[in-house]
Amino acid sequence: MSSICDIKEYHKQRYPYLLIDSIDELELGKCVKVHKNFTENEWLFHCSEYSDATVPFTLQLEILSEVYLIPILALEECKGKTPIFLSADEVEAFGEIRPGDRLDIEATVERWNRGMLSGLAKGYVNGQLVCSAKMKSVFPEIMNQYKPRNT
Amino acid sequence: MKKKESILMNSQEIQKYIPNRYPYLMIDRVTEVVPGVYAKGYKNLSLNEWYYPVHFDNEPIMPGAMQMETMIQMLTMAIVTMEDNIKKVVKARRADNFKMKRRVVPGDRLDIEAEIIEILGNEVKGRAKGFVDGELACEALLVLEII
Numbered sequence: 001m002s003s004i005c006d007i008k009e010y011h012k013q014r015y016p017y018l019l020i021d022s023i024d025e026l027e028l029g030k031c032v033k034v035h036k037n038f039t040e041n042e043w044l045f046h047c048s049e050y051s052d053a054t055v056p057f058t059l060q061l062e063i064l065s066e067v068y069l070i071p072i073l074a075l076e077e078c079k080g081k082t083p084i085f086l087s088a089d090e091v092e093a094f095g096e097i098r099p100g101d102r103l104d105i106e107a108t109v110e111r112w113n114r115g116m117l118s119g120l121a122k123g124y125v126n127g128q129l130v131c132s133a134k135m136k137s138v139f140p141e142i143m144n145q146y147k148p149r150n151t
Numbered sequence: 152m153k154k155k156e157s158i159l160m161n162s163q164e165i166q167k168y169i170p171n172r173y174p175y176l177m178i179d180r181v182t183e184v185v186p187g188v189y190a191k192g193y194k195n196l197s198l199n200e201w202y203y204p205v206h207f208d209n210e211p212i213m214p215g216a217m218q219m220e221t222m223i224q225m226l227t228m229a230i231v232t233m234e235d236n237i238k239k240v241v242k243a244r245r246a247d248n249f250k251m252k253r254r255v256v257p258g259d260r261l262d263i264e265a266e267i268i269e270i271l272g273n274e275v276k277g278r279a280k281g282f283v284d285g286e287l288a289c290e291a292l293l294v295l296e297i298i
Contacts, residue, residue: 014205016174017214047175050240056175057243058223062216082207084254085215091246 010073011066012082016043019063020105023070031108032070036063040099055097060131061088064121068107068135072117083117083137095130097123103130110134115143160184160192160228168231169224170240174201177221178263181228189266190229194221198257213255218289219246222279226265226293230275236297241275245294252287259283273297 007020025033038045038055045053065085072078097103107121116138123131160181166172181192196213198204203211227241255261265279273296281289 012207014208017202017205043174047172049170049172056220057246058216058220061219061246062214065215082210084212086251088215088219088249089247091249093242093244 007070009079010070013066017062018066019059020066020070024104026074027071028074029071029109029112031106032067033104033106034067034070035105036103038097038099038101038103042099045099052096053099055103057091057093060093060097060123061091061133063103064091064105064107064123064131064133065135065137067105068109068119068121069117069137070107071109071119072112072139077142078139081139081141083139086136086138088136089134091131091133093131095125095128097125097130101125114146115139115141165228168237169227171224175220176224177217178224178228181225184228184232186229186232186234187267187270188229189264190225190232191262191264192225192228193260193262196255196257196259196261200257203257211257213259213261215249215251215289218251218255218261218281219249219291221261221263222265222281222289222291223293223295225263226267226275226277226279226295229265229267229277230295230297240298241295242298243293244274244296247292249289249291251289253283255281255283255288261288 020034021036023034044059069083103123103125105123109119111118118136120134162179178192179194184190202214206214223243230236230241262282268276275295277293279291
């Protein structure tokens with residue numbers, strides 16, 4: 001299990017926009033399992049006048065995108081490099097996430113080639129699927145290495 | 152036929168319709184809305200926003216999730232201005248074909264156009280696009296639920 005210090009080695013994001021607590025399993029370049037605890041003591045539960053505070057849909061996407069990058073960010077060739085989020089598809093929220101919940105996220109790399117990444121992430125609360133997304137990102141510094149050079 | 156109303160709402164007036172507040176109110180103005188049909192407006196981007204210093208320190212870029220939130224909130228305005236939906240809460244349930252075409256950085260103005268495709272009971276399907284200087288910056292197909 002990796003600590004938040006390890007997560008900060010991979011992700012350049014910081015509070016209040018680093019939304020992972022712990023890496024539980026990691027297979028470089030392939031897949032990862034992480035979790036995030038949710039507490040009333042977080043800003044994201046206090047940004048709406050709606051009394052039933054739940055994690056916003058777009059922050060669920062943000063969490064999934066932070067997680068699915070980890071197997072690639074942990075590769076030696078990607079350390080220190082900044083990925084650019086390109087697209088997401090089939091982003092779904094199946095249930096609500098509330099203070100006191102623990103979100104377990106599993107992400108799988110589907111394709112990693114020449115700086116282009118596609119993958120899938122799913123989030124569970126108490127074993128129930130609550131969110132999922134397919135995503136694509138690019139690492140421009142790596143992709144540019146494969147561009148044809150002018151002769 | 153729905154009558155086009157030229158409604159200009161500032162951020163205070165927007166807050167009468169949607170429950171979002173700082174730091175998650177992601178639209179500044181609504182410049183045009185036909186309730187139940189479409190809404191247009193914009194969000195100014197400033198380095199003085201909470202996410203830019205951490206996304207990323209030396210290269211501030213508007214996060215994709217925030218761009219999507221801007222589009223969701225504009226589509227929500229097209230829904231909650233309908234007479235039957237005033238004061239109702241709307242939540243996003245699904246997004247497809249979400250694409251980011253260019254970076255959105257401090258100093259930009261993100262112009263959003265959101266239109267309703269279909270309303271089936273409590274479920275609303277819509278599409279939204281964001282533009283910077285007339286250039287497409289982001290787009291998505293969205294499914295929202297009226298609670």
